[in-house]
Amino acid sequence: MKWFIYLYPKSWRRRYGKELVEVLKQTDMSFKTIFDLLLGVIDAWHIELREREIYGFRMSQVLALISLINVLIISKLISLREVILLEQIALIVAMLSFFLAIVVLIVNMFKVGIIPAFSIKTRLAKISVGLMGSYAIFFVTFLVLAN
Amino acid sequence: MVKKNRFSEPSLLILISLAEKKRHGYAIMEDIEKNYDIKLGPGTLYGAISRLEKAGYISVLESQDRKKPYKLTEEGQIYLTEQIKEIQKVTSLGMKRLGLA
Numbered sequence: 001m002k003w004f005i006y007l008y009p010k011s012w013r014r015r016y017g018k019e020l021v022e023v024l025k026q027t028d029m030s031f032k033t034i035f036d037l038l039l040g041v042i043d044a045w046h047i048e049l050r051e052r053e054i055y056g057f058r059m060s061q062v063l064a065l066i067s068l069i070n071v072l073i074i075s076k077l078i079s080l081r082e083v084i085l086l087e088q089i090a091l092i093v094a095m096l097s098f099f100l101a102i103v104v105l106i107v108n109m110f111k112v113g114i115i116p117a118f119s120i121k122t123r124l125a126k127i128s129v130g131l132m133g134s135y136a137i138f139f140v141t142f143l144v145l146a147n
Numbered sequence: 148m149v150k151k152n153r154f155s156e157p158s159l160l161i162l163i164s165l166a167e168k169k170r171h172g173y174a175i176m177e178d179i180e181k182n183y184d185i186k187l188g189p190g191t192l193y194g195a196i197s198r199l200e201k202a203g204y205i206s207v208l209e210s211q212d213r214k215k216p217y218k219l220t221e222e223g224q225i226y227l228t229e230q231i232k233e234i235q236k237v238t239s240l241g242m243k244r245l246g247l248a
Contacts, residue, residue, distance in 0.1 A: 012197065015197070016193050016196070016197060018213050019171070019172050019193070019213065019214065019215055020172075020189055020193050021213075022172070022173065022213050022214050023172045023173045023176070023189045023192070023193075024189055026173050027173075027176075027189055032188065033188055033189065035188075036188025036189065036190040036191055037188070037189060037190040038190070039188075039190055039191070039194075040188070040189070040190020040191065040193060040194045041190070043190070043194045044194065044197070047197070047198075
């Protein structure tokens, strides 16, 4: 059950990860414990997102803004022309992220070898994973807008 | 008037446990289970510990061991005293109204 630790935010893991692993070694792994850990993960992410900032904006505010845009789109309060424009932008960003992720992965393969390139230990691998994440977010946004 | 609690019941139990002596995570869990018959899950325990540490009510003691002991800070002691007094007010009023005191 050590892998549960990886569901927690990185900063939280650095601070409490080892201690939690020690406690887990001495705890019975029941359904109740797993459920409790999942609630702990949600709680830790809630605190993390409330405190994390991007260019001076809190992550929770950014997420609230994205949710608001999605609500406006779903409730058709944004005109069709704007939706089509946003849809195209989302698709371009998604495709660009995907392309860059593949390029970075290939460069990393040449640099560190095929198998190590798939671990997230190197900086390039981390960038590639980040770009894949960006691809996923923008592609989902594109699908929402397309519907 | 009873002030609204900033922290949940597990946090209070952790503070009471640390009021006796410094303890590491699992020892806190054991102490709470022994005294109140409440089994805190590891997720709840470390969620509460991280909040209390952030608030400055508890602090970790440096240790070579993987099990790091926590201690109650001075601020934590003041906060816990206030909370216990609030709870005492509620219980004494309850006892009085039930005719038990």
